[in-house]
Amino acid sequence: MKIGKLDIDRPVILAPMEDVTDRAFRQLCKRHGADIVYTEFVSAEALRRGIEKTVRKLKADPVERPLAVQIFGSTVESMVEAAVIAEEFQPDYLDINFGCPTKKVAGKGAGAALLKEPEKMAAIAEAVVKAVRLPVTAKTRIGWDHESINILDVLRRLEDAGIQALALHGRTRSDMYKGKADWGWIAEAKRHARIPLIANGDVWSPEDALRMFLETGADGVMIGRGSIGNPFIFSGTKHLLKTGTPPPPPDFRLRIKAAIEHLQLSVEFKGEKYGTLEMRRHYATYLKGLPKVSVVRNKLVREEDWRAVESILLEYREECEGYAREGRIREHAEYLNDHSDKLVLNYKASNTTI
Ligand SMILES: Cc1cc2nc3c(=O)[nH]c(=O)nc-3n(C[C@H](O)[C@H](O)[C@H](O)COP(=O)(O)O)c2cc1C
Incomplete structure (x- = not known):
């Protein structure tokens, strides 16, 4: 999978998770085999206002590389300003959150809310891509709800905007975390994608990760909740991908x-x-x-x-x-x-x- 200068075969990636993927957890996952790690999402508004606690979230150590910084926001202006600030911290790439369903994010027109405004989503993506030299990627869900699954349209718009890879959580905003992630939609998006597609949602074991690669054809697999208290999921998945045999369970x-x-x-x-x-x-x-x-x-x-x-x-x-x-x-x-x-x-x- 190529993103800018990065070139990693079938990367197993730590998902961005607020209050979880801080420096300590990222470094732990890295030690246990994560190929790429993401920061928690960082508010563009808070960043442009220079809120100390938010700026601190951009700090990382070289051992974490390759590392992506994720930002979220609802306006072109704030996102461009935040991207420029984030770029100074020199992550390997910048990621835009178009998937968060919470009230505090989607309720304010950012994150998954932009699935309802694909033109604005694309405008934000394009402006951020133009504002920085770093590669820019995005992370989203398959649609706002099951009546409006628009991931194929969103994918095309993001590609046209210059986004270099898309991480896709196989749920809609209205699903929140209910049910099972729909890997069928991820496979469908992968079939249409001109950029690398990273599959995400409901990987709880190395076997799930392998199955996700096979069923979706995705270029990378991203693991969130399944890594909490279980950073071995990364090394285990890599073992399974390499040898075809299940890893020994961590005792x-x-x-x-x-x-x-x-x-x-x-x-x-x-x-x-x-x-x-x-x-x-x-x-x-x-x-x-x-x-x-x-x-x-x-x-x-x-x-x-x-x-x-x-x-x-x-x-x-x-x-x-x-x-x-x-x-x-x-x-x-x-x-x-x-x-x-x-x-x-x-x-x-x-x-x-x-
Ligand atoms: C505690 C928690 C915090 C999260 N924070 C973020 C975030 O900051 N940015 C983001 O894009 N997704 C966030 N997510 C969503 C995850 O990145 C991921 O898309 C989701 O959990 C599905 O993957 P999983 O089934 O492997 O957990 C968060 C999820 C959890 C459980």
């Missing part, structure tokens, strides 16, 4: 090690206090399905010192060695397939389902 030792790595990265970038507090919402997914997990989770979320948290995790790993000897540890695949418990979705309060 509790690897999962606890990844939780500790994530904690250390979080502390490195956010400081001891916030880095430790921020990690609280992640333990559930790293430890999901392991014996007596609620006891250890209760301990973890009370602790404010990251070294103490690390010790609790290390002690728990020892405890798990004992459970493993007794045959009480479930296979990874078993708990992974059970994503109905909403743990992976609990990152945002329910009113901000993206």
Whole structure:
């Protein structure tokens, strides 16, 4: 798949996720094999106003490359200004969010709302493409609702505007996260595409990722929720693509090690206090399905010192060695397939389902 100077065969990509794909999580996923990572979306309005918290979201380290910065906004002017600011941080490419369905974004005419105004969407894309030297890509959904699926029209307009690749989540805005992503529409878009097409939606395992490549013919696969608490999904997918055999499931030792790595990265970038507090919402997914997990989770979320948290995790790993000897540890695949418990979705309060 080619985007500007990048040329990666069948890339497995970390999706942009607000409050999730910060520097720490991006670097963790990179260590575990993600080919390309995206920042959380960045508000064009906030960027042009120089809001410190927003500008900070553009910061990245060279180890994260290739990296895309994603911006969202509802006007040509704000998006052009934001693109120019974002370009100064020298990501490998800029991505425009035309898919976010939330009230705070789509409700204000940005994100998925632009699926209802394809001319304006194309005008924004074209103006951003002209304003920067970086390659510009876009990410969207298949339409606003099932009565107005317009992805083929949108794809053509974006191509004409100079967009260099499209990431497509196989749902409409009105689906939010309900049902299953429609990979059929992704395959249809790929058949019509003159630019690389990145397939997205409901990849929960390396096997899903392989199936998505095969069923859609897409140039790349993008993974969001399936990577939360499970960065091994990237290395696992690459293993499967390369060897044709399923990767060995990550055991509790690897999962606890990844939780500790994530904690250390979080502390490195956010400081001891916030880095430790921020990690609280992640333990559930790293430890999901392991014996007596609620006891250890209760301990973890009370602790404010990251070294103490690390010790609790290390002690728990020892405890798990004992459970493993007794045959009480479930296979990874078993708990992974059970994503109905909403743990992976609990990152945002329910009113901000993206
Ligand atoms: C917590 C969360 C935050 C998200 N934030 C963004 C975002 O900032 N930009 C974006 O384009 N999509 C965002 N998304 C959508 C994902 O990038 C992706 O399109 C969606 O989750 C479907 O892929 P998945 O089934 O692999 O998770 C977010 C999704 C979640 C769950």
